[in-house]
Amino acid sequence: MKKNMIVIATAILFVVLFIVTATIYNNQKDKELSSASLENIEHIQRDYSPIIGPLDAKVTIVEFFDPACGTCSAFYPFVKQLMKDNPGKVNLVLRYLPLHQNSDVIVSILEAARIQNRFWETLERAYETRDLWIEHHVSRPKKLWQQLGGLGLDMVKLNNDVQSAEIARRIKLDILDAQQLNVTKTPGFFVNGKPLVHFGYQQLQQLVESEISANY
Amino acid sequence: MRKHFNRMTQDKIKTEKQQGWGLIFICWIIAMAALFGSLFFSEVMGLKPCVLCWWQRVFIYPLAVLFLVGMFPQGDKVDLSVVRYTLPLAAIGLGFAIYHYLVYSGFIPESLQPCSEELSCAQIDLELMGFITIPMLSIFAYSAIIILLIIYRKRFYQ
Numbered sequence: 001m002k003k004n005m006i007v008i009a010t011a012i013l014f015v016v017l018f019i020v021t022a023t024i025y026n027n028q029k030d031k032e033l034s035s036a037s038l039e040n041i042e043h044i045q046r047d048y049s050p051i052i053g054p055l056d057a058k059v060t061i062v063e064f065f066d067p068a069c070g071t072c073s074a075f076y077p078f079v080k081q082l083m084k085d086n087p088g089k090v091n092l093v094l095r096y097l098p099l100h101q102n103s104d105v106i107v108s109i110l111e112a113a114r115i116q117n118r119f120w121e122t123l124e125r126a127y128e129t130r131d132l133w134i135e136h137h138v139s140r141p142k143k144l145w146q147q148l149g150g151l152g153l154d155m156v157k158l159n160n161d162v163q164s165a166e167i168a169r170r171i172k173l174d175i176l177d178a179q180q181l182n183v184t185k186t187p188g189f190f191v192n193g194k195p196l197v198h199f200g201y202q203q204l205q206q207l208v209e210s211e212i213s214a215n216y
Numbered sequence: 217m218r219k220h221f222n223r224m225t226q227d228k229i230k231t232e233k234q235q236g237w238g239l240i241f242i243c244w245i246i247a248m249a250a251l252f253g254s255l256f257f258s259e260v261m262g263l264k265p266c267v268l269c270w271w272q273r274v275f276i277y278p279l280a281v282l283f284l285v286g287m288f289p290q291g292d293k294v295d296l297s298v299v300r301y302t303l304p305l306a307a308i309g310l311g312f313a314i315y316h317y318l319v320y321s322g323f324i325p326e327s328l329q330p331c332s333e334e335l336s337c338a339q340i341d342l343e344l345m346g347f348i349t350i351p352m353l354s355i356f357a358y359s360a361i362i363i364l365l366i367i368y369r370k371r372f373y374q
Binding site for chain 2: 003004006007010011014017018021022025026184
């Protein structure tokens with residue numbers, strides 16, 4: 001029947017049109033994103049941010065993250081593996097983008113733990129116990145607090161430092177930078193200032209490897 | 217001669233049974249355009265649909281399926297009653313679209329509208345050619361479908 005053909009052809013046309021316009025749109029967006037981050041290079045990295053790995057490494061991964069974000073937690077071991085696979089060449093800078101409700105408090109706990117040199121241990125503990133302190137996508141700082149035993153933290157000092165104005169200032173600046181860089185989801189990665197446009201393990205690995213071969 | 221006549225009447229019956237097909241076809245195209253368009257906004261452009269957008273989606277997505285099913289003959293008969301099932305959906309959808317438009321343009325204050333704090337329905341994310349907004353497109357799609365269905369109903373269904 002002729003009409004069947006018309007209907008099928010129209011349906012195919014819709015799908016093809018959708019894919020074509022989506023591809024064009026994405027390509028254009030990629031270009032915009034790359035050029036935007038080059039203009040905003042000073043927003044990508046701040047000297048106060050926590051950093052892990054050799055300081056003289058020529059490849060720096062900057063990650064905007066939220067400790068309550070499941071994908072950030074899933075990416076953490078992967079990023080560490082990337083650093084292990086390329087010893088001495090890659091370091092990681094973490095920046096805060098607390099998108100979940102109350103996550104700003106969680107982040108200031110991490111910052112306060114950093115004053116006691118326990119940042120990475122506390123972050124790992126927070127990731128491990130995520131299920132225990134997040135309820136319906138809302139962070140419960142008090143419940144995280146209960147999970148922080150055995151890390152050697154001075155809890156009284158921690159409690160004071162959480163309120164610190166300097167910590168609040170840093171978190172605020174991180175959030176502003178994320179907005180400036182158009183990072184709206186976590187984790188948001190930059191490798192040597194280049195944004196990870198298409199999100200995924202493999203894409204991140206490729207970006208890191210291309211920067212390594214460009215710099216070593 | 218008789219054979220020829222026979223075929224002519226058969227053709228006539230067939231076209232009578234196919235009447236209104238074109239109208240339903242246009243309705244389907246509008247519904248498909250709305251479906252793919254809204255998916256483009258949310259999945260490709262990354263504009264998150266607010267609560268009212270979701271309600272409008274709820275009523276337009278099934279239309280793309282219902283019109284499609286209605287266009288295919290049952291035996292040799294086009295399912296004329298498709299209008300019975302699609303018109304109510306389109307009417308309710310239009311209600312949400314108009315409500316959304318009023319929230320958008322500020323006739324209904326923000327505090328009265330049922331959107332979550334993080335995702336305001338009154339925030340204008342997209343303006344095509346400077347004035348075409350998403351609720352406007354939605355109103356246009358729903359109204360066009362409703363008008364076509366009413367014409368269809370008057371001409372072919374009753």
